[in-house]
Amino acid sequence: MTVADRTHRRVEHVMGMPVSLALRGRHAADTAAAAAWAEAVAVLREVDRVFSTHRPDSVVSRLGRGELEPADCPPEVAEVLGLGALAEQESGGAFAVRRAGPDGAGVLDPSGVVKGWAVDRAAAPLRALPETDFCLSAGGDLLCRTLDPDGEPWRIGIEDPRDTRRVLAVVPVTTGAVATSGTAHRGQHLVDARTGRPPSGIASVTVIGNSLTWADLDATAAYVLGQGAAAWLATRPGRTGFVVWADGGTTTVSGPAA
Amino acid sequence: MVTGVRRIALWFAVTVTVVVLLFGYRTSTGASTVGVNTVLASPAVPAGTTASAVGTTVTGPSASTRWGPVQVQLTVAGGVITDVTVVEYPSGNGKDRQINARALPVLVRETLAAQSTGIDMVSGATVTSEGYLESLQGALDQAGL
Numbered sequence: 001m002t003v004a005d006r007t008h009r010r011v012e013h014v015m016g017m018p019v020s021l022a023l024r025g026r027h028a029a030d031t032a033a034a035a036a037w038a039e040a041v042a043v044l045r046e047v048d049r050v051f052s053t054h055r056p057d058s059v060v061s062r063l064g065r066g067e068l069e070p071a072d073c074p075p076e077v078a079e080v081l082g083l084g085a086l087a088e089q090e091s092g093g094a095f096a097v098r099r100a101g102p103d104g105a106g107v108l109d110p111s112g113v114v115k116g117w118a119v120d121r122a123a124a125p126l127r128a129l130p131e132t133d134f135c136l137s138a139g140g141d142l143l144c145r146t147l148d149p150d151g152e153p154w155r156i157g158i159e160d161p162r163d164t165r166r167v168l169a170v171v172p173v174t175t176g177a178v179a180t181s182g183t184a185h186r187g188q189h190l191v192d193a194r195t196g197r198p199p200s201g202i203a204s205v206t207v208i209g210n211s212l213t214w215a216d217l218d219a220t221a222a223y224v225l226g227q228g229a230a231a232w233l234a235t236r237p238g239r240t241g242f243v244v245w246a247d248g249g250t251t252t253v254s255g256p257a258a
Numbered sequence: 259m260v261t262g263v264r265r266i267a268l269w270f271a272v273t274v275t276v277v278v279l280l281f282g283y284r285t286s287t288g289a290s291t292v293g294v295n296t297v298l299a300s301p302a303v304p305a306g307t308t309a310s311a312v313g314t315t316v317t318g319p320s321a322s323t324r325w326g327p328v329q330v331q332l333t334v335a336g337g338v339i340t341d342v343t344v345v346e347y348p349s350g351n352g353k354d355r356q357i358n359a360r361a362l363p364v365l366v367r368e369t370l371a372a373q374s375t376g377i378d379m380v381s382g383a384t385v386t387s388e389g390y391l392e393s394l395q396g397a398l399d400q401a402g403l
Contacts, residue, residue, distance in 0.1 A: 007378065011399045020399050022378055137395070140382040159382025170377060182383030204383050 010037050014044045015052065017139030022154070025147070026131035033132070039125040044138065047118040050074060053109050064108035083213065084113045088193070091221035091232070096193035112190075116141055116179055116216025143212045146174040161204040161244050168250065169242060177212035181205050181219040182244075192224045199226030206242040207233065210258070215239065 008028040010021045019041065027033045050073075052058040059077060062068045070078060084097035097110040119138045126134045127145065135144045135154045144154040153174045157167030161182045171178060181190060182204030191198050207219040218236055222229040222243070230251045233241035238258025243251045380395040 009399050018395060018399075020379065020395060135379050137379045137381070140380060140395070142379050142381055144379075154378045157377040157380045159380055161383065164382060167377065167380060171381075178381040180381045180383050206381055 008033070012041050014041060014138070015048045016054075018137075019044060019139070020137045021126070022135040023126075023129075024133045025129075027129040028132060032129060036125040036129050040122040040136065043122040043124075044118055047076075047114060047121070050076065051080065051110060051114045051118075053111055060108060060110060080110050080113050080117060083117065083217065084110050087113065087217040087221055091225065093194050094192050094224045095217065095221040099191070099193045099196065112220045113213075113217060115139065116177070116212040116214070119143055120177075120212045141177075141179040141212060141216050143177045144173045144175060149174060158206050158242060159204070162248060168244060171206075171208060171242075173208065176208060176210050177215040178206060178208050179212060179215040179219040180207075181216070181223040190220060190224050192226070199224050199229075201227040201246050202229055203244040203246050203248075205229050205233070205244075207236075207239050208242075209239040 006028065007022050007024045010023075012019050021037055021040070023029070023033055027036070048058075049055070050059045053061060053064075055061060059068065059073050063070065063073060063077065070081070081097060084095075088096045095112060097113060098108055115138060119136060119141060120143065122138075123134070123136050123143050123145075126132075126136060131147065133144075133146045133151070133154075135142060135156075137143075140159065142156065144156070146153060151174060153172035156171045156173055156178050158169040158171065158178075159180065160166040160168045182202075183190070183198075202223060205219045205222040207215040207222065209215040209218070218233065218239055218241075222233050222241060225232050230241065230243045230253050233239065233243070233253040234255060236255040239255045241251075241253040241255070243253065245251070377398060380398065382395075
């Protein structure tokens with residue numbers, strides 16, 4: 001196996017996270033690759049401008065403060081909020097984009113929807129590269145394509161949540177998405193929207209599926225369900241789940257066929 | 259449905275050893291660079307090193323893990339990992355098979371037959387720019403840039 005001699009990598013930092021691209025095939029290293037990469041990064045920067053909750057001037061921050069009406073926002077905002085509402089419904093309310101803030105006021109935070117959705121969008125220029133396989137990762141949530149169904153899969157390591165220099169498992173993915181949710185080093189504190197509390201008994205959830213939008217949503221929803229994560233994932237069509245429990249044990253779950 | 263997604267397997271011990279190889283030198287010196295060359299320079303990690311026209315091959319020691327003995331061989335050319343071969347892997351051990359056999363038995367068999375592994379990308383909840391250089395993903399990107 002010789003992978004690295006024909007896999008070309010690029011990395012940029014957007015939204016406080018590394019965005020890594022691996023390309024192989026016809027346009028792995030040429031100007032078409034550079035142009036597609038620039039376009040993908042531009043999509044992510046635009047998403048950040050609209051959706052960042054860390055930027056007080058973002059569309060979502062202004063919407064959350066009531067300075068904008070939904071009708072004044074770009075159509076992508078309605079799309080993301082719609083996905084959030086769907087995920088809230090399907091997780092029995094554990095996942096939500098609106099939740100009670102520290103002062104009791106509602107806080108609008110669609111971050112749990114945006115990341116996977118943004119990478120799905122950013123991959124469009126990469127999908128347009130003929131005869132080229134890619135693996136695009138934004139902060140640990142990623143999307144792979146391999147044009148030859150019998151081709152060599154991308155090998156995705158799943159981070160050990162208790163020792164992030166290690167991986168616990170490797171998933172070979174030819175074409176599909178992998179998302180992991182858990183307790184981040186800083187910033188994101190995932191809570192069960194029904195209780196406002198972080199889940200217990202669980203360290204991380206990885207979901208593999210064909211859409212990164214839904215892999216990411218399901219990973220987050222399952223994580224905040226805590227001890228109910230594996231049972232819930234077993235009901236999700238077309239997804240495979242890998243749960244790491246707080247005690248270090250793991251459970252692999254396959255949902256029903258899509 | 260996506261066919262590749264179904265080809266899933268859990269390669270616990272093998273992968274852990276690859277990571278140990280990648281970070282063995284760095285943790286012992288605190289060097290600020292992350293890359294494959296540093297692995298080659300580490301006196302503690304390789305059990306055997308051979309150089310050839312196609313690159314340098316490093317064979318790690320046989321590591322005993324909770325899943326059984328694992329030994330990994332890396333070939334490096336121009337600072338890039340060009341080949342990762344698992345020389346020894348815990349195929350006879352029950353633990354990982356037990357986990358996989360229940361959920362995805364066919365897929366495991368396929369991967370075991372390949373007898374090799376490497377990592378292209380890392381999925382994790384803690385992949386932030388802050389910890390990036392120290393992360394496995396950072397090492398992978400450095401190796402391939």
